Amino acid sequence: MKFSKTLKTLVCAALVIIPLGSAAAAAPIYPNLPPEIQQSLRDKGMSAWGMSAHVQAIGSPRPLISHNAKIARNPASVMKLLTSYVALGVLGPNYRWPIEISTTGTLQAGVLSGNVYIKGYGAPDFDTKGLREMLSQLRRKGIHTIRGRLIFDDTFFNGPKIDPGAFDGKPYNTYNAQPDALMFNERRTTFAAYRKGNKISVTTATPAHNLRIVNRIKLAKKTCRVNTSVKRGQGDAVTVTFTGYLARRCRKRGYTMVVTDPANTMYSAINKIWTKELKGRMDTQFMVGATPPAARPIHVHYSKTLAQLLPTVVKDSNNVMARQLLRSVGAKRFGAPATPRKGAEAVDDYLRSQGLDFPELRIENGSGLSRYARISTENISRLLSKAYYGKHRDVWMSSMAIAGVDGTMKGRLKKSAVRGRGFFKTGTLRDVRGIAGYVNAADGRTYVVSILHNDPAARSRGRKIHDNFIEWVFWGKQMAKGY
Template sequence: MLRFAGRCAVILLSGMMFCVPAGGQTHHQTHHKRHRAKPLKVQIAKLLDDPTVERAHWGIAVAKMDGKPIYRLNAGQFFQPASNAKLFTTAAALDLLGADRTFETTVVGEGVFTGAELLKGTLTIVGSGDANLSGRELPYIAPAERPKHAPPAADPLRYLEAMADQVAATGLKRLDGDVVGDDRLFANEGYPQDWAIDDAVWGYGAPVSALTVNDNQIKVTVTPGASPTMQAVVTMNPPFPYYTVDASGLATGAAGSGSHVQMVRMPGSMVLQVFGSIAVDAHPVVEEVAIADPAEYAAMAFKKMLEARGIVVTGRARAEHQLQRYSRDMVEWSTEIGAQLGSKFADGEEIGECGAVSSGASVSGVRSVVLARHQSPALLEDIVVTNKVSENLHAELLLRHLARRYACDGYAAQGVGAVRAFLTAKVGIDPNDFVFFDGSGLSGHDLVTPRATVRLLQYASMQPWFAGWKTSLPVGGEDGTLAFRFAKAPLKDHVFAKTGTLGEARALSGYIECASGRTVIFSIMVDQHAPHNHADEGVMDRIVAAIAATN
C-alpha cells in the first residue's frame, strides 16, 4: 500500500510503515535507471554494426589503471598504429634518455688559422640531432592560452643567424675553403622503410638528418593575381633560394572557381613544379614542402649568412654524410639488438655513452676550434611538441638518439632495437605483440596490438616521468590533434590521448577521466576502413563516450 503524506511517500509493508523523502525516491529511480544502462560491450557492438564501419577491422582494449581488463575486442591482433607509434618512441626516449637531456649544435673551424681573420680549411656546422633549430616557440602553449594578438612568427632560420653572429664576433674575415653541413652523427638513412614515395615531397615526410633546420621543410604559399589575367604568385619561407620553381602551368582563375593547385617534385630533382589554378577571390594556398638534403641546405644558408656579415668565402657549400657500413634486415637486426640490450636492462647493467663523431685524423698545423654553439631545449619540451602536433620528423630523431646512445652508429634499426628492449625488458610487453620499422608510425610495416598499447600506458602511469609525458598527449577539446574532438562536456578536458591516421588505418589511445571520477586506459584501432571515409572516427569518439559513461 502506498500513500503520500506531505513531502514523504508513506509505504505500508507487512504492517510496518516507512516514510521515504520524495527526493530520496527520485534519487533511487535515477540510480535504478543508471544501472539499467546497456553494458559497454552491448553499446560497442551496436556502434560497430553501423553499415558505414562494419567492414573495417576493429581492435579495442580498455583497462583499469592497475591493468585489469575492462573490455577487449581483437585486442591481441595486429593493427597499423600510425602515429600511435609515437607513444612507444617518446616513452622509451623519456625512460632511457631522460627528460632533461639536451643537444648542442656547434660551428667548427678546422684548418690553418692566420690570426683570427683568416682560416684556410673548412667551417662546419656539426649537427647534434636538435629537432628545434626553427622558429617554433617552446615550451608548447595550448591554443586557449595563446595571446589573441600574437606577434609575428619568428624567423625559421634564427638560430643559424645567431651562430653566424657568433662566428663574425670572433673576427673571422675570410674562409679559404668550404662551408660544410655535417649530419654524420646519425646514419645516412633519410627515409625509413616503406615510407610512401609521394610522402617525400611534403613536410610531414621530410628526410631525417642530424642537422635539421626548420623541420627540414619550406613553406610554399600560392597567392592569386589581382585579376584572372594576371599570374598567380609563389613565395617561399624561408625565402632562401633552394628549389627552382616552375610555375608556368599556374593560373589565376575566375571568381568562385576555387583552388586547384598542385605541387610536384620528382625524386632527385631540384625543380618544384607548381601548377593548376587559384580563384582570384580565393585564400592563399599554403603547403609545406620537404627539403631534399637538410645538411646541404643548412650549409648553403649559412654560407649566405656569413657573406652577409662581410666574411669572404672562397669555397662552396656542401654536406658530409655518414658512409653506410651495414646492410641488414630491419626486423632481424632490431630483434638482435633488442635481445642484447634487454638482457642488460633486466640485469641493471650500466651502459656507457658513445663518444662524438671524429672529424678525421690530426694533421700537423691544423687546428679545430669551436666558433659558435647552440643548446637545444630539454628533451621533454620536444616530446610535448612531438605528441601534441604529431611531428613525424621529431619522433624519428628521438629514435636515432636512442640508436646513438645504445649502439653508437645512429641507424634506425638500432633505435628500434632500443625501443624493443625497453618494451620487453622494462614494460613487460610480449615481444610478439609489436613490430616497428620507424619511430613515427609513417611506415606501413609497423604493427602493434591494442593490448600492448594499453600495457605501455599502464606502465607509464607508474613511472616518475609520467606527469611530464602525460602533458605531451593532446587534450580533448583543447589542443594538439584533439583540439576539435571531444569539444563538449562531459568529455572536454577529460580525454588525454594520441591520435593516429595513415591511409585506411586510424588509432586513438590514452586515458579517459570517466563519469565516476575514475580514470581508465584505452586503445582503439581500426584498419581497412573505406578510403576517404571518416565515419570510423565518429564511431571511435562515440566508443570513447560509452567507455566514459559506463566506468
C-alpha cells in the same frame, strides 16, 4: 651488442606498477564490446572483428573491457607513444641535441679561413631561428669573414636510403620527410603564390642552393587555381613549377613541400643570415662530408630539451621528429652511427631492462607511418599504465593531446564532458584508426583506454564510434558492478 637478424624487431612496452601477471589473466568485466558500442558499429555497417579495445582503471587488478585485445594490429601514429616513452627513459627529459661548429683552418683578426664543419647529432628542431642564434654567436666571438669550404656533416645517422614516396607515392608531402643527422627546418620548403595588380609572384622564405622556381601562373578574371609540379635534374638540382590562374580576388596561397635536402637549404640560409642580417662576409663553397678528428671546436649550439619537444611529437603527431627520436635512442644505447635497426634494438633492449616483453610488437621507424608496425591494445594499455606511474609522468602527460583542447584532439569531444579530461595519442592511415590514452572519468578514477581499428572503413567511419566509446568509458563503466 647483439642484433636481431632482420628489421622485424620484436620490442617490448611497459607494465603497470601493480603486477600485471595476474591482472592480464583476470577476466574482464566486458570480454566483448559494450552493447552500445556494438550497436554503433552496426549502425555504421562495420564488423566488431576489426576493432580491438582494452580499458582498465589505474590501480585495478582486472580490465574493464578486453575485446580482441591480444591481436597485433597496425597502430598508425599511436606508435609514437612507444617511441616517446623509450626516449624519455633512454635520453631523459633534459636531453639536448648538439650542433657543433669546428675547423681545420685558421682564425686570425676575425677571418676564419679553411674548412669549417657543421656537424649534427639528430636535433629534431634545428631551424632558421636556431641557425641565426648559432651564427650570431660566431659574430660575437669576433668572426666577421668566412673563407673556405663549409662542410655539412650528417654522418651521425646512417642506414639505407629510403624513397620518401615508397609509403604512399607522395614523396613531397611533409609527413613523408626522412630523418637526417643535420636536420634543418624539418626539410620543409615554403612557397607563396600571390597577385598584386597585374603581377603574379611566387616566392619562398626558405630558398635552397639547388632549388629553381618556375612561375607559369596566368592572370585570370575569376579563377583561383594553382597547381605545382616537381622535376629532378642533374645531380641534386630540383625545379618546382607553378601553373594555373589567379584573379584579383584571389588570396595569397601558401604551399609547404619537401623538395630539397638540409645541406642545400642550410647553405642558402647561412649566406642570407651571415651577409644580410649579420653584415658579415663569406667566400665559400659547400659540400657534405665527415668532420676529421683533428678539427678544433669553435662553438656548440644546443636544441630544446626532449621535454620541450615531446608535445610536438605526440600532440601534433610529428612524423619526422619521431623518426629522429628513434635513431637518437639507437645511438645513445649502441653508439654511432644511428640506424633504424639500432633504434629498434634499443627499444627492445631498454624495455627488456625494465622487465617488459611485448612479443607481438613490430617497429619500423618509430613514427607509425608504416604498414609493417604492429602492437596489441592490451600492451598499449600496459605501456600507458607504466608511464602513469613513472618518474617522468608530468612530462609524459603534458605531451598528450587534450580532448577538445589542442593537438590532434582539438576538434574532437569539444562539447562532451570528456573535454579537458581526456589525454590521448591518435593515429590514422588508410584502413587504420587508433586512439590511446587516459580518461579522468565521472567516477573519480583514471582509466587507460586503447582502441585500434584495422578496417577498410575505419578511417572514414571509426572516429565517431571511438568518441562514443570514450564517452561510454567516462560515464558508463562506474556502473559495472564489482569494478
